[in-house]
Amino acid sequence: MIRPAFAHLLQPSDMLMWSQGAAEPIDLIREALGALPDLGGLAVFLAGSYARLVGPDADPRLRIHGLGAVGSNRDLCAAGRMQVHPVNLSQLPDLLIRGAIPVSVVLMQLGPGGGSGVASPGAVQSFSRYALPRARLAVAEVNAAAPRTLTRHPPDLSRFDHLLYCDRPLIEVPQATPGVIDHSIATHAAELIRDGDTLQIGIGTVPSAILTALSSHRHLGLHSGVIGDAVLPLIRDGVIDNSRKSRDTGLTVTGGLAGSAALYRFADGNRDLLVEPVHYTHSLVTLAGLENLVAVNSAIEVDLTGQVGSEIAGTRYLGTIGGQVDFVRGAMAAEGGRSLICLPSRTPKGRARIVPKLSSSVVTVPRAEADFVVTEWGSAALRGLSVRGRARGMVAIAHPEDRENLERAAAELPG
Structure with a gap:
């Protein structure tokens, strides 16, 4: 179920970034994209994506940036919808922290932690974590279905303006058979x-x-x-x-x-x-x-x-x-x-x-x-x-x- 927690806070000038790969927060993404008709414009910065929530036929008022043809983003590149940023992943933290990639809204999926008020990275350490210091709005969902993974760099829940809980199966990435x-x-x-x-x-x-x-x-x-x-x-x-x-x-x-x-x-x-x-x-x-x-x-x-x-x-x-x-x-x-x-x-x-x-x-x-x-x-x-x-x-x-x-x-x- 989609729980409207933040869509009314979005602005046409915002650039959104969310957890990549298997940790895409599907409900949060859908809520954000659902606000586009009322906003009249929005930008997103995509890393690896497999959920296919942003496709070549996306609303033309959605300005799409990203790292290239990773997963289903290949379709966006083929259609000329993605503005590609050619950067090494090691450079991404600095680019986000300095605002060279001007992300203003962060959406993250986290995994359960070992106790109350604690979360784990889940399936992915999201690149979007580096946009948190400059973001004017940050929303996280803690997914009970995500793995409780260990890290030396746990998420800081105090960084988020809204914290939601869900229990949704993770995106599975098909493993192709070698020839x-x-x-x-x-x-x-x-x-x-x-x-x-x-x-x-x-x-x-x-x-x-x-x-x-x-x-x-x-x-x-x-x-x-x-x-x-x-x-x-x-x-x-x-x-x-x-x-x-x-x-x-x-x-x-x-x-x-x-x-x-x-x-x-x-x-x-x-x-x-x-x-x-x-x-x-x-x-x-x-x-x-x-x-x-x-x-x-x-x-x-x-x-x-x-x-x-x-x-x-x-x-x-x-x-x-x-x-x-x-x-x-x-x-x-x-x-x-x-x-x-x-x-x-x-x-x-x-x-x-x-x-x-x-x-x-x-x-x-x-x-x-x-x-x-x-x-x-x-x-x-x-x-x-x-x-x-x-x-x-x-x-x-x-x-x-x-x-x-x-x-x-x-x-x-x-x-």
């Missing part, structure tokens, strides 16, 4: 991961396949921006035990959960799991202190010199910067750390993804921070190589039918 190519990529990626390494790995078919391929590894650690169901078998079987982490020893650390009810049940009251805010999970100081950190990320395209494009294909916004650059830099700074960019060599329609030049010209990860690139054909170790050496490595992991064209392009590269 043959995903598993081939995973085989090569797993060869680059050693016992005792700490992983940063997200959700999707390639990450799921890689986690499956690690079933024979031992004493792995986990520190990620988000985790899904694919980590559960490895934790259950003791493959991920965090025993060799140089920071947060014995603990899995994540910024959020995105999966099924089974994942949320696993997190509920789990003392071996911390759900921490982005200023900790994505901090270079934090990441550089994780010895043998292996950052596993994907890309839309990678060029012959190792430049990574993870946002745009041609003119279509398909991805986001997110935490990719943060984790790549953190892994490269960590003692024994490695960065793996994993992708199929071609799209399902047969378009090359190892390319002479990025089709959009938008570089997400610069070539100076290239390390390993992995496709179904193998891996290319690029760190420290010359331009020509990198090109040879990239041609070797491209689709065989694309290699001749790439070799011609490589011969023309400066340097």
